[in-house]
Amino acid sequence: MQSRNSIIEEPEAPWGKDVRLLVVDDEEFIRSIVRERMELEGVSVGEAQNGHQALAMLRDGDYSVLLTDIRMPEMDGVALLREASRLFPGTARIVMTANADLETAVAALKNGAYDYILKPFSFDILFVTIQNAIRKQALERQLQDYQVNLESRVKEQTDLINSLYVRSIQSLIKALEAKDLYTRGHSQRVTLYSMAISTEMGLSPAHIEDLRRASILHDLGKIGVTETILNKPGKLTREEFYEVEKHPEVGTQILSPIPYFQNILPAILHHHERFDGCGYPGKIAGTEIPLESRIMAVADTYDAMTSTRAYRPALPEEVATAEILRCSGTQFDPEIVSVFLFAKDKIEENG
Known part of the structure; x- marks a missing residue:
C-alpha cells in the first residue's frame, strides 16, 4: 500500500454542486485518507465499513457517487453494486480493489459499476474516475429524458457515453501494458x-x-x-x-x-x-x-x-x-x- 505522501497529490478537481461521495471499505485507513482528500476539494464524504451499512446510508442520504471495495465482510462489493444499481440508479458506482482479478472486474461491470480502479491509486486517477462517473450518470439521465422525438440528441449523448465506456476499457489496456x-x-x-x-x-x-x-x-x-x-x-x-x-x-x-x-x-x-x-x-x-x-x-x-x-x-x-x-x-x-x-x-x- 502506498504511504499518505505517495498517494496524495495536488491536481485540480472542478466538482459540480452538492457532490456527495460514499466510501465503502473495511479498511479504516483507506476510508479516512479518501475522505480527508476529497473534503479538501469541497466534496461531502460518508463512510461505511461493509455493504449492509452502505445500503442503509444510501437510503438515508442522497449520494452522488458510491466508491466501494470488493472484498469486505458481511456483504461484498459485487452484491452491494447489484443492490445499489437496483435501488439507487441515480448514484454513480465505482469499484476499487487491490486485486487485479479479471473475473472480479467483469462481475463488477456486469452488476452496475461505471468504472474499475486498482489499489494503490493516485488521487489524479480517482478524481478523473469520479468526474467521468458523474458525467456518465448525468448523460444517461439526460438520455432517458430526451428519448422521444430527439433522435439526433440521443445519438450525440450515446456517443459521449460510449466514449466513457472506451475510457474504462483503456484503463484495463493500460493495466495489461504494465504487465x-x-x-x-x-x-x-x-x-x-x-x-x-x-x-x-x-x-x-x-x-x-x-x-x-x-x-x-x-x-x-x-x-x-x-x-x-x-x-x-x-x-x-x-x-x-x-x-x-x-x-x-x-x-x-x-x-x-x-x-x-x-x-x-x-x-x-x-x-x-x-x-x-x-x-x-x-x-x-x-x-x-x-x-x-x-x-x-x-x-x-x-x-x-x-x-x-x-x-x-x-x-x-x-x-x-x-x-x-x-x-x-x-x-x-x-x-x-x-x-x-x-x-x-x-x-x-x-x-
Whole structure:
C-alpha cells in the first residue's frame, strides 16, 4: 500500500454542486485518507465499513457517487453494486480493489459499476474516475429524458457515453501494458497491418473501423494471464499454454456487457482460429471464421515472429514471410496471405 505522501497529490478537481461521495471499505485507513482528500476539494464524504451499512446510508442520504471495495465482510462489493444499481440508479458506482482479478472486474461491470480502479491509486486517477462517473450518470439521465422525438440528441449523448465506456476499457489496456510491455507496440503494429490488408481488399469504411477496434483490443484478454506466464523466458507448460489460450474468450467476456463493442466480439473471439479448423477456441474453419479474424491472424502472427519476445529474439523479416507463405492454406486464408504480402511491401516502401 502506498504511504499518505505517495498517494496524495495536488491536481485540480472542478466538482459540480452538492457532490456527495460514499466510501465503502473495511479498511479504516483507506476510508479516512479518501475522505480527508476529497473534503479538501469541497466534496461531502460518508463512510461505511461493509455493504449492509452502505445500503442503509444510501437510503438515508442522497449520494452522488458510491466508491466501494470488493472484498469486505458481511456483504461484498459485487452484491452491494447489484443492490445499489437496483435501488439507487441515480448514484454513480465505482469499484476499487487491490486485486487485479479479471473475473472480479467483469462481475463488477456486469452488476452496475461505471468504472474499475486498482489499489494503490493516485488521487489524479480517482478524481478523473469520479468526474467521468458523474458525467456518465448525468448523460444517461439526460438520455432517458430526451428519448422521444430527439433522435439526433440521443445519438450525440450515446456517443459521449460510449466514449466513457472506451475510457474504462483503456484503463484495463493500460493495466495489461504494465504487465506485458510487448503488448502496446504489438497491438499497434497488428492494427497497422490489418488496416493495410483491409484497404487493399476494398472493404467498406464501417468494416475497416470495426477491424481497427478489434485489432487494438484483440489481446485484451491477456489481462487475465499472470505476468509470470506472459514474461516467461522458456517454453510454456501445457497448463500455462492453456491459460494463454483462454485470452480470446476472456477478452470477449470483458467487452460483452458494453453495447459499443458488440460488432467486434466475434472478430476478437476467433482471431486464433486456423483456416484448417485446428485453431482455438471454436475450431472453426475456412470462411466460417470471421473475415476480420482471418485478417488479424496473419497480421498477429507476422508481428509476433518479427518482434523480440521474452523467450526468443525477433526473426528476420524474410524468415517470417517464408513461414507465413508455408502456412498459407493451413493456418491462414490464402487470399489474405496474398493481400498481406502486397500490403506489407507497400508499408515497407513508405517507411
